[in-house]
Amino acid sequence: MLEANLELVHRGLVLYTFGNASGISRDHGLVVIKPSGVPYEKMKPEHLVVTDLDGKIVEGNLRPSSDLPTHLVLYKAFTEIGGVVHTHSEYATAWAQARREIPCFGTTHADYFYGPVPVTEPMPDHEIAGEYEKNTGTAILRAFSGRNPSDLPGVLVANHGPFAWGENAETAAHNAVILEALARTAYFTTTLNQQASPIGKTLHDRHYLRKHGSSSYYGQAKDGK
Ligand SMILES: [Zn+2]
Numbered sequence: 001m002l003e004a005n006l007e008l009v010h011r012g013l014v015l016y017t018f019g020n021a022s023g024i025s026r027d028h029g030l031v032v033i034k035p036s037g038v039p040y041e042k043m044k045p046e047h048l049v050v051t052d053l054d055g056k057i058v059e060g061n062l063r064p065s066s067d068l069p070t071h072l073v074l075y076k077a078f079t080e081i082g083g084v085v086h087t088h089s090e091y092a093t094a095w096a097q098a099r100r101e102i103p104c105f106g107t108t109h110a111d112y113f114y115g116p117v118p119v120t121e122p123m124p125d126h127e128i129a130g131e132y133e134k135n136t137g138t139a140i141l142r143a144f145s146g147r148n149p150s151d152l153p154g155v156l157v158a159n160h161g162p163f164a165w166g167e168n169a170e171t172a173a174h175n176a177v178i179l180e181a182l183a184r185t186a187y188f189t190t191t192l193n194q195q196a197s198p199i200g201k202t203l204h205d206r207h208y209l210r211k212h213g214s215s216s217y218y219g220q221a222k223d224g225k
Helices: 002-010 068-077 090-097 107-112 125-129 132-143 169-192 201-211
Strands: 020-025 030-033 049-052 057-059 083-086 154-157 161-166
Touching: 002 020, 002 083, 002 169, 020 068, 020 169, 030 068, 068 083, 068 132, 068 161, 083 169, 090 154, 090 161, 090 169, 107 169, 107 201, 125 132, 132 154, 154 169, 161 169
Parallel strands: none
Antiparallel strands: 020 030, 020 083, 030 049, 049 057, 083 161, 154 161
C-alpha cells in the first residue's frame, strides 16, 4: 500500500500531500488507506490506516485520508475492484475542470479504457453541503449507470479530479498514471486538431480486446496456461 502511494509521487501525479491510494482485502472486509496530511517522504507502513467498510478504524493511530468515504462507496458498489487511487494530476484535472469526458483518440487509450473516460455531473449543493466525500462516490456511481467499471478503470469528478481503480492498489496506481498520460495526449490532440475524431470502433475493439476479456492474447500467459 505504501508503494502504491509512493508510485503516485514518483510518477509526478501529486503535489505535497494531495492524493491517496487504498486497497481492500475482500476476505477480511478491511481497507488500508493513506493517512490524512502526512508528507509522502515521511510515510511509513505503520502510518497507514486500516478500517472496515463503514470507515471504522481497526488499526492505526492516525486519521485516514478524508476521501476514505469516496473509496468505500466504490468498494461497496464495484465488487470486482481491489484498489482505488485519487489524485489531482494536472491534465486529468484539467479535463475534469472543463467537465469534458476524454474521447478515445488512439490505441494507448483503447488498450486501457473501453470508451471515453467518463466525467460526472456537477454535484447539487445539498450533496456538497452534506456528506460531501460520500456523495462524491455517489456522483461517480451515477456516471457509471449502464457502464462497467472493469471496462473503464477511472473517472473524472467534475470540477475536482480523477479517481482510478483496479484489481489491487498497484494496478489502481498504474491506471491513475495511464489516465494522466491519456489526458495529456488527448489535450495535445485536441490542441493540434480541434476536429480530431475518436478512434474507429474496429481499431478500438482490436486494442482493448487483445488485452482484456476471454480471447486476450497480449503479454505472457498467466498461471502457466
Ligand atoms: Zn481531491
